[in-house]
Amino acid sequence: MNPASLFNALPGAVAQGLIWGIMSIGVYITYKVLDLADLTVDGSMATGGAVCIMLMLNDWNVFLALLCAMAAGMLAGLITGLFHTKMGIPAILAGILTQLSLYSLNLAVMDFKANQGINVTKYQLLVSQRNVRTLDLSNPIFITLLVLALVIGVLYWFFGTETGCSLRATGANEAMARAQGINTKRAKILGLMISNGIVALSSAMLAHYQGFVDVNMGRGAIVIGLAAVIISEVIFGKLFRNFALKLLAVAVGAVLYFLVIQVVLWLGLNTNLLKLLSALIVAVFLGIPYWRANLAARHPRKGGKEHA
Amino acid sequence: MLEINNVRKTFNARTVNERVALNDITLRLEDRDFVTVIGGNGAGKSTLLNAVAGVWPVESGSIVLDGTDITSLPEHKRAALLGRVFQDPMMGTAASMQIEENLALAARRGQKRTLRPGITREERARYRDMLAELGLGLEDRMTAKVGLLSGGQRQALTLLMATLKKPKLLLLDEHTAALDPRTAAKVLELSERIIQENKLMTLMVTHNMKDAIRYGNRLIMMNEGRVILDISGEEKKKLTIELLMNAFARASGETFVNDRMLLG
Numbered sequence: 001m002n003p004a005s006l007f008n009a010l011p012g013a014v015a016q017g018l019i020w021g022i023m024s025i026g027v028y029i030t031y032k033v034l035d036l037a038d039l040t041v042d043g044s045m046a047t048g049g050a051v052c053i054m055l056m057l058n059d060w061n062v063f064l065a066l067l068c069a070m071a072a073g074m075l076a077g078l079i080t081g082l083f084h085t086k087m088g089i090p091a092i093l094a095g096i097l098t099q100l101s102l103y104s105l106n107l108a109v110m111d112f113k114a115n116q117g118i119n120v121t122k123y124q125l126l127v128s129q130r131n132v133r134t135l136d137l138s139n140p141i142f143i144t145l146l147v148l149a150l151v152i153g154v155l156y157w158f159f160g161t162e163t164g165c166s167l168r169a170t171g172a173n174e175a176m177a178r179a180q181g182i183n184t185k186r187a188k189i190l191g192l193m194i195s196n197g198i199v200a201l202s203s204a205m206l207a208h209y210q211g212f213v214d215v216n217m218g219r220g221a222i223v224i225g226l227a228a229v230i231i232s233e234v235i236f237g238k239l240f241r242n243f244a245l246k247l248l249a250v251a252v253g254a255v256l257y258f259l260v261i262q263v264v265l266w267l268g269l270n271t272n273l274l275k276l277l278s279a280l281i282v283a284v285f286l287g288i289p290y291w292r293a294n295l296a297a298r299h300p301r302k303g304g305k306e307h308a
Numbered sequence: 309m310l311e312i313n314n315v316r317k318t319f320n321a322r323t324v325n326e327r328v329a330l331n332d333i334t335l336r337l338e339d340r341d342f343v344t345v346i347g348g349n350g351a352g353k354s355t356l357l358n359a360v361a362g363v364w365p366v367e368s369g370s371i372v373l374d375g376t377d378i379t380s381l382p383e384h385k386r387a388a389l390l391g392r393v394f395q396d397p398m399m400g401t402a403a404s405m406q407i408e409e410n411l412a413l414a415a416r417r418g419q420k421r422t423l424r425p426g427i428t429r430e431e432r433a434r435y436r437d438m439l440a441e442l443g444l445g446l447e448d449r450m451t452a453k454v455g456l457l458s459g460g461q462r463q464a465l466t467l468l469m470a471t472l473k474k475p476k477l478l479l480l481d482e483h484t485a486a487l488d489p490r491t492a493a494k495v496l497e498l499s500e501r502i503i504q505e506n507k508l509m510t511l512m513v514t515h516n517m518k519d520a521i522r523y524g525n526r527l528i529m530m531n532e533g534r535v536i537l538d539i540s541g542e543e544k545k546k547l548t549i550e551l552l553m554n555a556f557a558r559a560s561g562e563t564f565v566n567d568r569m570l571l572g
Contacts (some may be wrong), residue, residue: 158423162416165405165426169413172402179361179400180469181387181417 006266010259011132011141017258018144019127019206020224021251022151026198027225028250033159034171034191039095040080041199041225043102044073045218048200049207050109053118062124066204073200074193076102081189106215117212125208140209147205148251151198156244158194167191220275223282228254230285310337310477310509315359315369317533329355331533332369337477342503342510344520346552347530353513354395356530357479360511362386374476388418391470391508393463393483393499400466403455407446407465410454411435414469438468442498460491464498471502478503480512484519496523521547531560 023045030038052069056062076098083094110116120128126147127140137143158164169177170187177184199221207213232246232253240246261274269277317330329352337343345353359366360373362383370379378386394400401410412427412435432450439447442464446457454462463483470478480499484492500523503510514520520527526540527547536559539547 160426161423162421162426163423165409165413166421168405168409169402172404173399175394175399176402177413178383179387179390179392180413181384181419182413182421183382183384 006263009262009266012129013258013262014255015127015129015132015140015144015209016206017255018141018148018251019202019209020258021228021254022144022148022205023199023202023221024225024228024250024254025151025155025247026195026202027222028229028247029155029191029195029198031226031229032171033168034188034195036084036091036171036188036192037095037222038077038080038192038195039092039222040076040098040102040192040196041095041221042218043099043106044076044196044199045203045206045221046106046213046215047072047076047102047109047218048203049213049217050106050116050215051200052204053116053207053213054109054111056118056123057116062126066126066201069200069204070197073203074197076200077192077194077196078189080196081192084192085185085188103215110213110215114216115212115214118207120211125211127205127209129209129211144205147201148248151201152244152247152251155194155247159243163190220278223275223278224254224257226286227257227278227282230282231256234285309339309372309374310335310360310511311370311372312336312356312360313370313372315371316367317355317359317364318367328533330359330366333530333534335528335535337509337511339509340507341526342500342508342524343512343526343528344524345511345513345528345530346515346517346520351530352533353530354481355533357392357481357511357513360386360477361390361392361479389476391473391475391478393466393470393478393480395482395485397459397462397466397486400469401454401457401462404453406451407439407454407457408432408435408450410465411438411469411472414472417473438472442468458491460487460495463487463495467495467499467502471506471508474506474508476509478508478510478512480510482513482515485515499523517549517552521549521552527552529556529559531556536560 023041027038027041030036048069051072052065055065055068060068080094080098083089083097084091089097107114118125120130127143129140131138132140159168166177166182167187167190169180169182170184171191174184177187203218206217228250230253232249235253235256236246236249240249264277265271265274312333312335314332314334315330316328316332319325319327319329327350331352333352333356345356347353358364360371362378362381366379370377372378373389376389378389392400402413405413408427412431415431436447436450439450444461444464446461446465454465457465467483483499484495487495496519499512502508510524512524521544525544526538527544528535528539529537529552537555
């Protein structure tokens with residue numbers, strides 16, 4: 001347990017955390033804004049990378065490839081949305097169905113190979129692990145921060161528009177949204193598309209960063225996303241009221257998550273046990289509000305009076 | 309004008325719990341009608357309002373509002389013509405959104421939602437004036453989350469939202485039942501004021517006979533999914549609880565025993 005090795009690993013953890021932070025913002029949109037648990041992300045977190053890398057291997061422009069990756073993610077969200085709203089499948093199950101079918105589709109995109117590498121010297125990648133300790137504009141931390149700012153800016157604008165407000169209303173109170181003339185089915189589909197588009201963007205960036213796309217790279221993505229959302233709420237929940245700051249807090253939550261993982265690994269945890277650890281942490285944090293409510297119900301505060 | 313023609317709705321069809329909630333009901337409302345709806349539990353009062361609002365499809369019959377056949381329109385499309393206030397104060401507003409955001413959502417009922425701003429500066433000024441008229445002090449809390457408001461404040465806000473964009477028909481579904489008597493009276497007075505000012509056609513369900521007699525120009529009583537009593541004009545002005553109960557007994561062949569309706 002050499003402190004220097006931990007210190008050396010920190011820039012990588014921050015870069016990865018920021019990339020996953022973009023994904024976590026996608027999770028935030030479905031989980032917190034729309035009040036849907038969308039498991040599509042475990043699939044679309046590989047789809048974006050697969051589409052982007054394969055297009056670039058076919059000499060597509062990097063930005064065009066990134067856009068196509070996002071479009072593929074949005075398509076995945078559309079499918080989940082249609083399963084949910086047009087076929088009446090519960091949202092969780094709809095997401096699982098899309099996620100499962102994406103596994104096959106991702107393999108098909110990747111020429112039926114479990115992974116596809118891309119050479120950083122031969123292709124113009126947006127971000128790369130190789131530059132994580134360089135101190136210039138090619139540093140992935142810097143570039144990811146730019147993308148993050150762009151994503152947060154666009155989302156901040158969008159959720160302030162009439163359409164964006166209708167999405168928030170759908171998540172806040174569906175009956176009220178319909179009574180106010182909002183097509184809640186369409187709102188949910190749109191939200192799922194936006195969310196998965198962002199997840200796919202993050203996926204493409206992660207593939208760039210690590211220099212390859214792997215068909216399993218999205219496994220457990222929803223748990224990491226939820227962890228980031230929960231960490232952000234625990235730490236910044238009372239502090240940030242502004243929507244843009246809340247999104248930023250989610251990204252910070254993802255960075256903190258990766259820093260903690262890095263420390264745990266440094267302390268000697270077997271890498272294979274990481275997912276178990278993540279799941280348990282998320283389970284405990286999801287349980288806290290429930291325990292708190294039970295506790296409050298058993299020991300009501302004295303002097304409180306229901307207001308009329 | 310609202311025309312409800314032979315509308316039928318059965319819950320839990322073809323099961324042991326089958327219940328005919330609307331039994332080929334027919335009802336016609338004129339443009340200025342303010343109709344109070346009373347009846348015992350399970351008489352079909354709320355079901356009638358939900359049928360008009362399109363919460364679920366009806367089995368047969370037709371509903372025509374202002375010349376438009378809305379029988380098969382989805383709920384969110386009918387919303388363009390309707391203003392609704394629910395029994396549960398939680399139901400009519402989005403708790404996690406600001407007061408002004410809730411109003412802005414309501415102001416766009418029946419309009420296409422575009423990528424223009426969800427709320428503008430002119431709107432804020434207009435909402436401030438409207439909230440000030442309510443006299444609840446909400447005009448100084450426009451960016452507060454609605455979840456922080458009391459039940460009465462939320463119902464007043466919902467009422468404002470339901471009529472911000474003038475509806476063809478206002479549906480009030482026991483909207484004061486969850487409030488304490490004093491707040492309920494205030495919200496009812498506000499309802500009447502808004503209805504008079506905007507000349508709204510209104511269907512108001514209530515459990516309270518006194519309120520049903522006091523408000524509106526017409527009273528209907530429902531039983532087993534049908535209208536069994538329809539009183540309007542001068543006759544309604546002379547109504548008393550006693551007369552109403554006798555009328556119910558005659559019309560339905562049973563006595564009207566329901567503590568909640570007598571005491572309410």
